[in-house]
Amino acid sequence: MAVFSSLSDRLQDTFDKLRGKGRLTEDDINVAMREIRLALLEADVNFKVVRAFVARCKEQCLEAEVLSSLNPTQNVVRIVLDELVKLLGSTDAELQLPATRKPNVIMLVGLQGSGKTTAAAKLAYLLKGQGRKPLLAACDVHRPAAADQLETLGREVGAPVFRGDGKDAVAIAREAVEHVAKLRGCDLVIVDTAGRLQIDEVMMQEAVDIRDAVKPDQILMVVDAMTGQDIVSVVNTFNERMDFDGVIMSKLDGDARGGGALSVREVTGKPIMFVSQGEKPDSLEVFHPDRMARRILGMGDVIGIIEQAEKLSDEQSVRDAERMLMEGFTMDDMLTQLNQVRKMGGMRKLAGMIPGVDRAIAQSGREVSDEQIIPIEAMIRSMTKEERAKPRIINGQRRKRIAQGSGHSVQEVNTLIKQWEQMDKMMSSLRGMALGGGGRQMGRGMADMMRNMGMDPAEANKIARMGAAAGGGNRQQRRGRPKKKGNQKKRRR
Amino acid sequence: MALFDRLKDGLSRSRQTMNEIFYLGGEVDDQFWEDLEDTLVMGDMGAEVAFQVADDLREQAAREGLTRADQIRDALATRIAAEFTPKTWDPFVYLPSCVLFVGINGAGKTTTVGKLANVAHNQGVKCLIGGADTFRAAAIEQLDVWAERAGIEMVTRERGADPASVCFEVLERGEQIGAQLTLIDTAGRLHTSADLMSELGKVVRVTRKRASCKVFVVLVIDATTGQNGLSQAKEFNDALDLDGLIITKLDGTAKGGIAVAISHDLKLPILRIGVGESIEDLQQFNAKDFARALVGASEGV
Numbered sequence: 179m180a181v182f183s184s185l186s187d188r189l190q191d192t193f194d195k196l197r198g199k200g201r202l203t204e205d206d207i208n209v210a211m212r213e214i215r216l217a218l219l220e221a222d223v224n225f226k227v228v229r230a231f232v233a234r235c236k237e238q239c240l241e242a243e244v245l246s247s248l249n250p251t252q253n254v255v256r257i258v259l260d261e262l263v264k265l266l267g268s269t270d271a272e273l274q275l276p277a278t279r280k281p282n283v284i285m286l287v288g289l290q291g292s293g294k295t296t297a298a299a300k301l302a303y304l305l306k307g308q309g310r311k312p313l314l315a316a317c318d319v320h321r322p323a324a325a326d327q328l329e330t331l332g333r334e335v336g337a338p339v340f341r342g343d344g345k346d347a348v349a350i351a352r353e354a355v356e357h358v359a360k361l362r363g364c365d366l367v368i369v370d371t372a373g374r375l376q377i378d379e380v381m382m383q384e385a386v387d388i389r390d391a392v393k394p395d396q397i398l399m400v401v402d403a404m405t406g407q408d409i410v411s412v413v414n415t416f417n418e419r420m421d422f423d424g425v426i427m428s429k430l431d432g433d434a435r436g437g438g439a440l441s442v443r444e445v446t447g448k449p450i451m452f453v454s455q456g457e458k459p460d461s462l463e464v465f466h467p468d469r470m471a472r473r474i475l476g477m478g479d480v481i482g483i484i485e486q487a488e489k490l491s492d493e494q495s496v497r498d499a500e501r502m503l504m505e506g507f508t509m510d511d512m513l514t515q516l517n518q519v520r521k522m523g524g525m526r527k528l529a530g531m532i533p534g535v536d537r538a539i540a541q542s543g544r545e546v547s548d549e550q551i552i553p554i555e556a557m558i559r560s561m562t563k564e565e566r567a568k569p570r571i572i573n574g575q576r577r578k579r580i581a582q583g584s585g586h587s588v589q590e591v592n593t594l595i596k597q598w599e600q601m602d603k604m605m606s607s608l609r610g611m612a613l614g615g616g617g618r619q620m621g622r623g624m625a626d627m628m629r630n631m632g633m634d635p636a637e638a639n640k641i642a643r644m645g646a647a648a649g650g651g652n653r654q655q656r657r658g659r660p661k662k663k664g665n666q667k668k669r670r671r
Numbered sequence: 672m673a674l675f676d677r678l679k680d681g682l683s684r685s686r687q688t689m690n691e692i693f694y695l696g697g698e699v700d701d702q703f704w705e706d707l708e709d710t711l712v713m714g715d716m717g718a719e720v721a722f723q724v725a726d727d728l729r730e731q732a733a734r735e736g737l738t739r740a741d742q743i744r745d746a747l748a749t750r751i752a753a754e755f756t757p758k759t760w761d762p763f764v765y766l767p768s769c770v771l772f773v774g775i776n777g778a779g780k781t782t783t784v785g786k787l788a789n790v791a792h793n794q795g796v797k798c799l800i801g802g803a804d805t806f807r808a809a810a811i812e813q814l815d816v817w818a819e820r821a822g823i824e825m826v827t828r829e830r831g832a833d834p835a836s837v838c839f840e841v842l843e844r845g846e847q848i849g850a851q852l853t854l855i856d857t858a859g860r861l862h863t864s865a866d867l868m869s870e871l872g873k874v875v876r877v878t879r880k881r882a883s884c885k886v887f888v889v890l891v892i893d894a895t896t897g898q899n900g901l902s903q904a905k906e907f908n909d910a911l912d913l914d915g916l917i918i919t920k921l922d923g924t925a926k927g928g929i930a931v932a933i934s935h936d937l938k939l940p941i942l943r944i945g946v947g948e949s950i951e952d953l954q955q956f957n958a959k960d961f962a963r964a965l966v967g968a969s970e971g972v
Contacts, residue, residue, distance in 0.1 A: 219718045222897035225709060290920065291777025291893060322785075322816030327809030330830075334808075375922060402777065406715035406897025406929060429776065432861040432899065 192217070193255055202254070207239045210254065222437035224410045227265070227444045235261050259471055265440055266467035271424055271449030275366070275395050281313070281359040282366045283392050285351075287385055287420055288400035289412060290373030293428035295324060297400050297454055298370040299331035300462035301426075304452075305366060306337060313364035314339045315354035317347040317388060318372040320381075328370055335459045338362050347371065348387045355392045369394065376415035386419060397422040398451065401438060403430045409438040410445050417446045424451035427465070431455035507602045509566040513558045516551045553586055557594050560584040569598050703740070704729055707747075716928035717898050720935070724750055752962035754931050758915070758940035762887040763787060766796065769842065769853040769882045773871060773911060774891035775903055776859035779919035779945065781810060783891055784856045785817025786953045787943070791852050792821045799848065801841030801855035802827030803834040803874060814856055824848065834858065834870065835877040842881045853882075862906035875911050887914040889942060892933070894921045900929040901936060908937050919945035922952070930961075 192213040196206060211232050218228045238257045275282040284301065286294045295318065302312040314332045316339060318324035325341040332339035340358045342350035355367050371388060374381035389397065399422045401409065416422060425442055430453045443450060450465045558566065560583035565572050572580070572595060581588045704725060711721035728743065728750055737743050762768040770787075772780045781804065788798050800818050802825060804810035811827050818825035826841045838855055845853045857874060860867035879886045888911050892900055907913055916939050918930045927944075934941055941956040 216718050219712055220898050222715075222899065225713045289895065291779060293777055296776075321813065323809040323812035325809075326812045327807070330808030375920075377922075402893075402895070404775070404893075404896050404899040404903075406895060406900070406926075407713045408715070408895050408926060409897075412895070429861065432775070432863045432903075437897065 196254060204240060207236060207254070211236045211239075214258065218437065218440070221440075222404075222406050222409075224407055224437075224441035224445065226410075227441045230444075231261060231265060262440075262471035263468050265444055266470055267443045267449045271451050271465075273396055273451065274423070279395065280365055281355060283355055283369065283394040283396075284366070285369040285371065285389060285392070285394035285397045286400055286426075287371055287397060287416060287422065288373060289375065289402070290321075292373065292400045292402045293454065294318075294373065294400045295327050295331065295370050297398075297426050297428055297452075297462065298328065298368050299335050299337070300454055300459050301398075301452070302332070302337040302368055303335040303459040304462050305368075306335065310366045311364045312337050312366045312368050313354060313359050313362060315351055315358075315367055315369045316341040317350050317354075317369055319345075319347050319350070320372040324370075324372070331459075338364065347384055348391050351388045352391045367392075376412050376419075382415075382419050389420060396424065398424050398426050399448075400426045400428055401442060403427050403438060403453075404432065405438045409441055413442050413446050413448075417448065422448060424449050426450075426452045426454060426462075428454040431461070507598070507605045509558050509561060509569050509598060512598055512601065513555060516554060520551060553584070553590060554594055556584040557581075557586055557591055569595060569602075711928065714926035714928035715897050715900075715932075717901065717932045720754070720932050724754075748959070748962045751931060752958040754935040755958040755961075756934050756938045756940050757958070758942065758956070761942065762885070762889075762914070763791060763852065763942070766851040767853075767884040768851075768887060769845070769855070769878065769884055770887045770889055771838075771855045771857060771875060771878055772889055772891055772917075773857050773875075773907060773913075774859060775861055775893075776807075778859060778891045778893045780804075780859060780891045781813050781817075781856050783917055783919060783943075783945065783953065784854045785814065785820075786945075786950045788817065788823050788852075788854050789821045789950050790953070792823050797849060797851045798823045799841065799845045799850035799853045800825040801838060801853060803837040803841070804856050804858040805830050805832045805834055805837060806858035810856070810858065835874045838874055838878045839881050842878065842883075846883065853884075862903045862910075868906070868910045872910050888912065889915050889917055890939075891917045891919060892929070894918050894927045894930065894945075896929055898929070898932075901932055904933045904937055904939070908939070913937070913939055915940050915942040917941070917943045917945070918956075921946045922948075927961075 192210050196202065196210055214235070215228055215232045218231065219225065223231075235258055238261075239254050273284070275284075286298055286301075288294050298314055302314055305312050314328055314337050316325035316328045318328075325339075325343065329339045329341060340350070340354045340362075342353055345353070351369050354369070359365070359367050369388065369392065371385060372381065374385060376382065397420055399413065399416055399420070401413065405412070413425075425448060427438070427450050442448065450467075452462050453465050453470075454462045557580055560580045561569075561572070561576075565576060565580075577588050577591045577595075581591045584591075707728075708721055708725045711724060712718055714721075716724070724747070728747055731737070731746055731750075732743055735746075737746060762770050772784055774780050784800060788800050792798050800814060800823055802811045802814045804814070805828060808830070811830065814827070815825060824844075826837070826844045828837050828840070834857060841853060841855055844850075855878070857871060858867075860871065862868065875886075875888055890904060890907050890913050892904065896903070904913075904916070916930070916933060918927060918941060921927050921944050930941060930944075933939065941958075943953050944956050944961070946952050946954060
């Protein structure tokens with residue numbers, strides 16, 4: 179995977195090189211900027227955007243106060259981060275749906291295969307969660323069975339679908355908005371349209387006609403995160419003809435570096451509103467530019483994890499966390515945590531959000547897969563209640579029984595118990611930290627855990643250092659925040 | 672030469688930018704080489720390949736004394752054409768064969784299967800379509816419309832069925848009716864999803880084992896894909912041992928530079944390219960034509 183290392187890897191390598199230096203010269207900056215330029219290009223950021231971006235960053239980096247400051251590298255990172263956030267749009271954009279109109283109308287447009295129909299269903303699901311009653315209008319009359327697809331997806335997310343088979347797209351859209359929505363008690367219509375090329379005049383006119391007929395409150399363009407340099411001419415033309423309000427970036431769950439996302443905002447000035455990353459209906463999320471920028475730079479999305487955890491955490495798990503800290507960590511806790519991880523969108527997604535971990539895994543050449551949870555679950559479930567509460571009593575005899583009961587080998591049971599020991603150790607070091615310890619200790623705990631997961635020790639130490647460094651950075655950053663955040667963070671751990 | 676014209680049409684946008692640098696001034700200087708690099712990168716060829724090609728070309732120009740922009744343009748076309756891996760076998764011509772279509776979501780697999788089946792059917796080839804995309808809503812219905820339009824038999828199962836067992840049934844039916852060309856559509860998936868990739872691995876293994884004729888696994892890639900296309904192709908190739916590529920949606924403004932990179936890096940031939948909506952727009956691939964259309968070389972064939 180070395181050739182395809184992601185944007186954040188590339189940038190992080192660059193910054194790692196800079197970090198070794200106390201003072202930066204103009205040449206250092208030039209080298210770093212060249213790397214950034216290449217990394218952005220390989221991430222499919224549009225060429226012109228890259229040029230302007232690098233020029234802006236360089237200008238700021240070369241200011242005398244940056245070069246001679248106490249920690250120049252940190253400053254370079256900060257400048258690049260700030261510029262990235264600016265590029266992605268400084269504020270979170272929201273859907274504008276005036277309360278005075280009923281039904282509200284959202285129209286989706288985009289190229290073929292960008293994921294409009296899927297996005298329509300996901301959007302319906304998201305808005306349903308906010309108390310709206312969406313109607314899906316199937317206005318893709320060109321692709322065979324497109325309406326069938328929407329109908330199936332609509333059933334899955336529990337939203338009614340209107341298909342005016344045989345009619346033209348404009349008529350279907352109009353009927354959906356003017357009559358059907360009221361008839362079915364819906365207060366919002368999502369219009370799914372056919373995929374079209376921006377140079378196909380007839381099809382573009384159809385989209386304009388639909389827009390004029392139903393006057394959507396919001397027009398969203400669905401853009402595939404894997405699109406290359408061409409994205410600029412695509413969104414430009416759509417912007418000229420349709421004047422869309424925002425973008426849904428689809429297929430971001432792949433390893434696409436999302437350079438297109440960086441370009442769209444810069445080129446059209448239109449914000450990215452949602453990102454879609456997964457096969458399930460709940461995988462459409464509001465886009466946060468600052469978090470995306472941190473992710474690209476390999477700084478992780480710590481706030482995102484906290485939010486995810488908050489969504490799931492209830493009184494019970496807060497009590498559990500406290501008990502774990504105070505009384506030690508049981509096998510049941512381990513199982514609960516693994517299941518929690520699964521609920522939060524799986525290992526892979528979480529790994530991408532934790533600073534450094536994503537990169538560490540890529541470097542170790544291992545796949546993070548939720549399948550690894552299944553054997554662990556089987557083994558823990560083969561233990562008695564006593565064994566789960568006090569894993570230390572598990573002796574050779576018991577190991578053998580557990581192995582047989584779960585259909586795994588004794589070695590696997592051994593590994594599991596070792597993993598538990600490490601996690602237990604980490605918990606106790608966390609307890610130490612809660613009572614006034616330092617980040618270094620936690621870094622060590624992480625290194626142990628990584629090594630235990632089968633990583634090269636040198637790598638593991640490196641990651642741990644990164645983790646400790648990131649932890650330090652976050653602490654610094656947290657200083658300005660309300661105290662509440664700090665508490666939540668502790669709870670998560 | 673209709674085919675060439677069509678392709679040229681499809682790639683006209685990329686040529687426009689090329690033309691700018693070749694005609695502006697016409698003199699070959701440092702600025703020219705820099706612009707050339709930029710333009711190649713903008714065509715999605717990837718920074719690495721682009722810089723390599725530009726460097727090689729610069730050397731060649733110095734060696735052979737090429738000073739005029741149009742000379743260099745021809746050399747560039749030849750250089751790019753050489754990057755492609757030549758095709759040694761065409762599964763849609765040399766029969767009987769069975770072709771499995773794989774790729775990420777929305778690349779155009781179902782449409783490609785529909786079009787290829789139509790073309791073959793019209794040439795009097797006995798075809799069979801297999802609908803192994805049992806995941807996406809209405810994928811089977813979409814394929815069914817294509818099959819019905821052409822009057823070709825299609826074998827499939829209900830949504831959610833095991834795709835490998837669908838393939839098994841398709842091949843069994845193919846033997847019964849003596850199909851010469853069996854085309855199987857699979858569900859789109861992201862190459863990063865380990866579970867779905869191993870499912871596809873099973874589909875391919877079952878198909879290869881059951882089939883009595885040669886099985887081709889073909890990756891369908893959307894031409895608008897950027898550098899991620901390389902990582903897609905690599906992952907699919909590692910998991911499935913691909914036999915070839917089909918590049919779709921080359922009309923529009925997509926530059927298709929990613930085709931150069933993939934074909935070169937993975938040593939995979941490009942079997943067909945899609946340059947438009949209609950059935951005839953799915954064409955044979957010709958490296959020279961493609962490269963010349965990409966850079967707009969002079970038209971003395």
